[in-house]
Amino acid sequence: MTALEVVRCGPLAALQDTGRPGLARLGIPRSGAMDPRALSLANALVGNAAGEAAIELAWSAIELRASGGPARLAVAGAPAAVRVGGCVVPHHAAFTLEEGETVMVARADEGVFTMLAAAGGFDVAPVLASRSLYTRGGIGGVEGRGLRTGDTLKLRPADRDPGPLLRAAPVVIDSSAAVLRVVRGPEHSLFTATAYACLFGQTYRLGEQSDRMAYRLSGAPLERERMTEMISTGTLPGAIQVPPDGQPLVLMADCQTIGGYPRIAMVIAVDLPLLAQCRPGASINFTEVGVAEAHRLLREAASRPAATWTWAGTPSAEPSFAALAQDCRDNTVDALNPATWA
Secondary structure, eight states, X not given: OOEXXXXXXXXXXXXXXXXXXXXXXXXXXXXXXXXXXXXXXXXXXXXXXXXXXXXXXXXXXXXEEEESSOEEEEEEESOEEEEETTEEEOTTBEEEEOTTOEEEEEEXXXXXXXXXXXXXXXXXXXXXXXXXXXXXXXXXXXXXXXXXXXXXXXXXXXXXXXXXXXXXXXXXXOSSEXXXXXXXXXXXXXXXXXXXXXXXXXXXXXXXXXXXXXXXXXXXXXXXXXOOOOOOXXXXXXXXXOOTTXXXXXXXXXXXXXXXXXXXXXXXXXXXXXHHTOOTTOEEEEEEOOHHHHXXXXXXXXXXXXXXXXXXXXXXXXXXXXXXXXXXXXXOOOTTOGGGOO
């Protein structure tokens, strides 16, 4: 059986897939890849299903060695230098790692999260139907943790012959700034008109104290009409919570399932990966859209290819994106409608 041996890796390398949706009622966060677009693209390049688990590198490097046979790999997301031996491998491209060869993926040049997928997927037992690591709960990943030097990750056989090597057009990532579209949150009436003027008219900065649970922002404080205690209620990725100091934080993939801070707004699903790829110090601006527009944008994103592809085979054999769209669902959350929070 083909396997990838971890020759060395940074502290923030872990298996992530599309996570554990539908378990919030049990207090279990969804988790999953911080940039689902990169996960889907890396998997597509090696012929996997879009949600197959891949190695997520959070501004971290890794070196892997193939054993037991060759492995087809692809790297997508935050652009990082990839080398097999002394040769440079293009980003957003599939390549074959022969038995005994090593691949080195450096820290990202831009952005934060780089995904490395392997044809067939990793032969790691799922926990609650997902291989995603949830660090705080110690579930998923490799025995409830991230990757370490010396780990061996067995690969499952590919379901089908992926054919010639695929390559995708580069995906532009700006880790220094993002304009995020939001819908108003359930507690929007608790905030003053000045708070909304600040939210939509001022620039916020991404703070150093940001992780997979939440990204903390700093800037003009968001004032409430009244400082009342709030009963803890459901939360989910994209929610913009406002603590008593008025400095907003945006919940991310590993966010808690309930919280007591009021939610002034929700970052729409298609824009959350843009924030995920921002680095501390990045400029963050918000603009408001309606729920219907958020739904339209998600449907539009699901109906078009993730990238422009080139094919190493004959033009008549170019791949179809129909399979990628079959499992897309309209899962935009309406912050004002609890029925959509599942």
